[in-house]
Amino acid sequence: MADKPEVTIPVNKIGIRQKAKATITLIGNPNAGKSTLFNRLTGLRQTTANYPGVTVEKHQGTLQLPDQALSLIDLPGIYSLDGDSADERIAVDVILGRMSGTEKPSSLLVVIDATHIYRGLYLLEQLLELQLPTMVALTMIDAATATGINIDVRALEKKLGGIPIYPVSSISGHGLDELKQGLTEITQLKPPLIPASWPELSETAEQLSQQLGANWQRIDVIQALLQTQETLVDQLDKQLGSEIVADIRHRLFEDAHPVAAETRQRYRWIKSVIAGVQEQVPLYLKLGVRLARWTNRPWPATLLFFVVLLLVFQAVFSWAIPLMDAIDDASGALATWIVAQLGHNALSSFLADGVVAGVGSVIIFLPQILILFLFIIILEDSGYLARTSFLMDRVMRSVGLSGQSVIPMLSSFACAVPSIMATRVIPSRKDRIATMMAAPFMTCSARLPIYALLIAAFVPDRPMGWLNLQGIVLFGLYVLGILGGLGTALLLKSSALKGPKPRFVLALPEFRRPNLQTVAIKLLERGSIFIKRAGTIIFAAAMVVWVLAYFPRMDNVEFRATVVQSELSEPSQMENLQSAAQLSQSWLGRIGKVIEPVFVPLGWDWRVSSAVVAGFPAREVVVAVMGTIYAVGSEADDQSLAEKLNAARWPDGRTIFTLPMVLGLLIFYAWCLQCAATLATIRRETNSWRWPIFAWTYMTSIGYIGALVVFQTGSLVST
Amino acid sequence: MTLADLVPGDIAKLESIDTSDPGVIRLMILGMVEDIIVHLQNRAIGGDPLEVGFFGSSVSVRKEQARHFKVTRMTKSG
Numbered sequence: 001m002a003d004k005p006e007v008t009i010p011v012n013k014i015g016i017r018q019k020a021k022a023t024i025t026l027i028g029n030p031n032a033g034k035s036t037l038f039n040r041l042t043g044l045r046q047t048t049a050n051y052p053g054v055t056v057e058k059h060q061g062t063l064q065l066p067d068q069a070l071s072l073i074d075l076p077g078i079y080s081l082d083g084d085s086a087d088e089r090i091a092v093d094v095i096l097g098r099m100s101g102t103e104k105p106s107s108l109l110v111v112i113d114a115t116h117i118y119r120g121l122y123l124l125e126q127l128l129e130l131q132l133p134t135m136v137a138l139t140m141i142d143a144a145t146a147t148g149i150n151i152d153v154r155a156l157e158k159k160l161g162g163i164p165i166y167p168v169s170s171i172s173g174h175g176l177d178e179l180k181q182g183l184t185e186i187t188q189l190k191p192p193l194i195p196a197s198w199p200e201l202s203e204t205a206e207q208l209s210q211q212l213g214a215n216w217q218r219i220d221v222i223q224a225l226l227q228t229q230e231t232l233v234d235q236l237d238k239q240l241g242s243e244i245v246a247d248i249r250h251r252l253f254e255d256a257h258p259v260a261a262e263t264r265q266r267y268r269w270i271k272s273v274i275a276g277v278q279e280q281v282p283l284y285l286k287l288g289v290r291l292a293r294w295t296n297r298p299w300p301a302t303l304l305f306f307v308v309l310l311l312v313f314q315a316v317f318s319w320a321i322p323l324m325d326a327i328d329d330a331s332g333a334l335a336t337w338i339v340a341q342l343g344h345n346a347l348s349s350f351l352a353d354g355v356v357a358g359v360g361s362v363i364i365f366l367p368q369i370l371i372l373f374l375f376i377i378i379l380e381d382s383g384y385l386a387r388t389s390f391l392m393d394r395v396m397r398s399v400g401l402s403g404q405s406v407i408p409m410l411s412s413f414a415c416a417v418p419s420i421m422a423t424r425v426i427p428s429r430k431d432r433i434a435t436m437m438a439a440p441f442m443t444c445s446a447r448l449p450i451y452a453l454l455i456a457a458f459v460p461d462r463p464m465g466w467l468n469l470q471g472i473v474l475f476g477l478y479v480l481g482i483l484g485g486l487g488t489a490l491l492l493k494s495s496a497l498k499g500p501k502p503r504f505v506l507a508l509p510e511f512r513r514p515n516l517q518t519v520a521i522k523l524l525e526r527g528s529i530f531i532k533r534a535g536t537i538i539f540a541a542a543m544v545v546w547v548l549a550y551f552p553r554m555d556n557v558e559f560r561a562t563v564v565q566s567e568l569s570e571p572s573q574m575e576n577l578q579s580a581a582q583l584s585q586s587w588l589g590r591i592g593k594v595i596e597p598v599f600v601p602l603g604w605d606w607r608v609s610s611a612v613v614a615g616f617p618a619r620e621v622v623v624a625v626m627g628t629i630y631a632v633g634s635e636a637d638d639q640s641l642a643e644k645l646n647a648a649r650w651p652d653g654r655t656i657f658t659l660p661m662v663l664g665l666l667i668f669y670a671w672c673l674q675c676a677a678t679l680a681t682i683r684r685e686t687n688s689w690r691w692p693i694f695a696w697t698y699m700t701s702i703g704y705i706g707a708l709v710v711f712q713t714g715s716l717v718s719t
Numbered sequence: 720m721t722l723a724d725l726v727p728g729d730i731a732k733l734e735s736i737d738t739s740d741p742g743v744i745r746l747m748i749l750g751m752v753e754d755i756i757v758h759l760q761n762r763a764i765g766g767d768p769l770e771v772g773f774f775g776s777s778v779s780v781r782k783e784q785a786r787h788f789k790v791t792r793m794t795k796s797g
Contacts, residue, residue: 080748118774119750149775260738263747271755274774302764390779393768403768403779505745505784508770508777 022187023071023103024063027095027127028111029119030077031509033139035059036170037111038074041180063180070183073105076424079119079507081126081219082228082259086432087424095130096219107133107186114144114151114167117278119507121270122263124160125197129205129219133189134163137179141167150279159273161193171515197269198262201225201252208248212239225249226258301391308384310467310475312375318471323367328640331360335631350546353631358542361627361641362534362620365449366527372445373526374519376414381514385410386506393504399486400493402426402504405435409485412442413478414526416678420685430499433686434492437695440678441485441671443478445530446620450669451477453623457642458662480670484702533618541621545614545628548588554581588629602668602704603661603711605650612668619674660714664707672703720792722771723785725759731790732756742784749778751788 028034042061059074075091083092090099097104110127112120117138128134144151157165166182168175194202205221212221224232225248237245253261335352342348379385385407393403404426412419419439426432443451455470462469493499583589592606599609607629615622623641630644648656673679679692686692725731733753738744750773751757760777761770767782 082748084745116774116776119776122748122750147775257738257744259744260736260747263744263750264752267750267752268754299764390768390770391763393779393781394763394765501783503742503745503784504768504779504781505742505749506779507749508779510777 022106023073024107024109024183024186025073025075025095025105026109026111027075027091027123028077029079029113029116029123030507032077032111032113032116032120033170034077034111035074036515037137037139037168038072040170040173040176042072063183065180065184068184072109078123080123081223082226085425085427090424095127105132107189108135109183109186110134110136112136112138114138114141115147115149117151118267118270118274121273122266124163125195125266125270128161128163128192128195129202129222131191131218133186134192135182135186135189136160136163136165138165138167139170142169142172142174148279152277152279155277156273159196159277161196163192164189197266201262201265204248204252208240212236225252226262228259301387305388305391308379309478310471312372315371315375318468320367320371324364327360327364327366331356331364332640334360346550349550350543354542354546354550354628355539357627357631358546358624359534359539361453361623362449362538363531365452365620365623366530368448368452369445369530370523370527372448373414373523376411377519377522377526378514380411381512381519383509383511386509389506390508395486397501399490400502401431401434401438401489402502403506404502404504405431405438405489408435408439409442409482412439412444415444415446416440416442416675417681420678420681423685426502428499428502430493430497431502433691434489434497436682436685436691437492437698438485438489440673440675440695440699441481441488443481443670444675446618446675447477447481447669449620449623451666453626453642453645454662454666457645458657458659477666477670480667484671488698533620537618538621538624541614541617542624542628545588545625548591549583549586549629551587552585554585583629601712602664602707603656603658603715604665605648605656607648608656608665615674617674617676619669619672622674658715658718660711660718663714664711667710668703668707670703671699671706673699720790721786722757722759722769722780722788722790723782725769725790725792727759727761729759729792730756730794731759731792734789734791736789737787740784740787742781743787746778746780746784750774750776751778751780756793757790 026034026038038059038061041063061072061074063070063072073094075094076087078088078091081092081095083089093099094102095105095108108127108130110120110124112124124134124136138151138153141151151167153165153167157163164182166175166179168179170176194206201222202218205218205225208221209216209218220229220232221236223229224236225245227233249258252258256264335356338352338356339348342351388410389403389406391403392406396402396405405423407425408419408422411422416439419442420436423432423435423439426435451474455473459470459473464472588610589606592610595609595613596604596606599612604612607626611622611625611629614625626645627641630641630648645657650656673696679696682692682695683689722731722733733751733755736743736747736751736753738747751771755773758772759769760772762768763770768779769782769785771778771780771785
């Protein structure tokens with residue numbers, strides 16, 4: 001470790017325990033284990049994944065030590081200060097104190113992956129220009145040792161001008177205590193010396209900054225000289241005169257591209273440092289390399305990709321069934337019990353038909369959603385998702401995007417909201433927006449309940465080889481979503497968002513065994529988000545729908561008048577007739593009938609139409625609404641929702657849920673944008689109303705047209 | 720000979736780099752500078768992009784940018 005300074009007790013610490021709160025910013029390359037280390041230090045939960053650019057939000061945490069608390073900030077991973085994606089710019093702006101509303105960091109903890117110090121040292125050398133107290137956490141030290149990389153930490157510290165380096169392993173916890181101890185003294189560190197990788201640049205910039213005055217830090221001058229910050233370039237030209245600046249540039253870079261010159265200088269030095277401090281320089285890592293190579297061979301890789309997808313959908317359907325049955329039985333029993341306890345009245349109807357039937361019909365999909373997320377989290381954490389962007393770059397190029405759009409699109413299978421935020425790794429704004437418009441087409445987990453309900457009700461459970469028809473239909477719906485998304489990207493990239501060919505430069509992480517604890521924490525988080533939604537938004541929607549369906553109550557005299565001729569019918573039939581009549585004249589029925597004409601061409605009656613309309617804020621509401629509507633209007637509570645849908649009829653006795661109608665409804669759900677959260681995220685990320693409005697109008701229209709075409713042609717064929 | 724001409728398994732030394740392409744600058748920031756030894760690990764379907772390894776890590780490089788890297792092949796390991 002670094003030489004400890006002589007123990008001197010500051011005056012302010014004598015007698016009183018000070019709660020000094022130093023703010024330490026964690027910064028490092030993507031995949032350097034920064035977020036995992038952050039979790040280990042703060043105990044805060046947050047997302048860490050195995051592909052570049054996942055940490056898109058600013059994460060703040062507190063490291064609680066016996067005598068003081070340190071405030072830690074985790075930033076998105078970057079490779080250099082010349083960042084060109086939105087994500088990297090956020091990190092760079094925070095570090096350089098250019099982010100409004102965020103204080104300039106007072107000290108830096110630079111996280112370097114011991115198996116990738118070549119690239120890590122490049123960023124470190126740039127960061128030393130900031131002249132802030134700096135420490136290094138050398139992560140994955142055990143993985144490095146396992147692959148035969150031995151780093152002489154003391155020698156490296158010396159080469160870096162005395163920057164303290166702490167080797168740690170976030171998995172075993174090795175070295176964490178030393179690091180924590182070190183962090184308590186970070187503010188007492190002297191600012192780093194001139195970095196040794198390119199002293200000419202640093203010294204020139206230092207002299208100029210002193211000459212230019214207090215507004216100019218050394219790093220500002222460097223960025224102006226390298227032409228990585230346009231505003232600074234202009235200012236420097238203005239203050240020094242453009243001829244003098246050009247002269248300085250010529251002396252430093254000759255005629256090379258400034259950033260290229262910087263990479264050449266710094267990496268040349270880094271290469272010599274590594275030769276002195278690292279025992280072995282493997283050309284490539286053995287760990288997981290064989291697997292990586294095999295899964296990257298063109299054909300096995302593509303085949304594997306589809307097998308993995310198919311397996312996921314098969315599992316989602318077959319593994320979840322016992323659990324779903326149990327939940328279904330439990331909610332049915334609860335509803336029956338409530339009615340038995342309270343008798344038939346408004347309160348029991350509210351609890352049984354509104355709350356239990358509405359929320360229960362969504363909660364039932366929890367097992368499927370957990371299984372889907374389990375797969376997605378494992379694929380993410382193992383590094384497979386990053387591989388797919390390499391693999392799919394060619395495909396994405398054919399629609400005008402790059403492999404960088406693959407991860408946002410794949411994570412959209414879970415939820416479009418984080419996936420729209422994940423588009424920040426895409427450098428070009430046009431490509432980023434095109435990806436945002438395509439991502440909501442991917443089948444998110446909220447679409448799963450409606451797919452599962454309709455498929456289970458109307459697609460026969462017929463085995464087809466080692467798969468079954470239901471699984472294949474579900475897979476087909478996912479394909480439909482992908483085609484919709486890719487088609488949209490192609491359309492936009494060849495019209496409104498036409499631009500230069502996107503670049504595709506991506507560091508590929510190795511395969512790693514996913515950490516069980518991390519997977520469990522993430523799964524738990526996802527599950528609780530779903531349950532929270534079911535308990536709030538969906539609960540509220542179910543309640544509103546129940547009120548609309550239950551009121552106004554039909555006048556008893558009025559009802560008797562309408563059914564006077566059926567006096568002789570059995571009491572249960574009588575009840576049926578009454579509830580059907582009640583529903584039809586309720587507010588919901590009235591609203592439904594007003595909008596029905598819009599949806600009749602799709603084969604939807606007023607009940608389906610009003611459920612779909614109620615689903616616009618959040619699409620999984622539609623299942624809850626159907627649950628409530630069909631519970632209110634049904635005779636037997638022991639029937640499942642699927643059976644009730646099968647029994648639904650038009651007034652003239654025709655079946656409502658015919659195959660063409662169901663297929664149309666599925667297509668509508670595959671393409672329609674029924675998610676207020678997605679719209680809000682697009683609004684925030686594009687900073688304009690134009691794109692969310694476009695996305696909503698466009699997706700709703702093509703969902704409607706798709707359903708119309710399928711229903712109309714399907715009905716023609718089947719008659 | 721350029722990086723784009725290598726086949727999987729080849730090991731080569733980067734000799735000179737044409738920096739006119741902004742994508743190439745990004746690759747240089749990731750550490751692909753003159754005089755380092757690279758290993759062509761894989762190619763995706765259709766031979767593009769390439770997976771290039773150096774100093775223990777891998778980077779995805781499109782053919783379009785790979786053409787800007789002049790290389791000398793050192794060995795050929797099947």
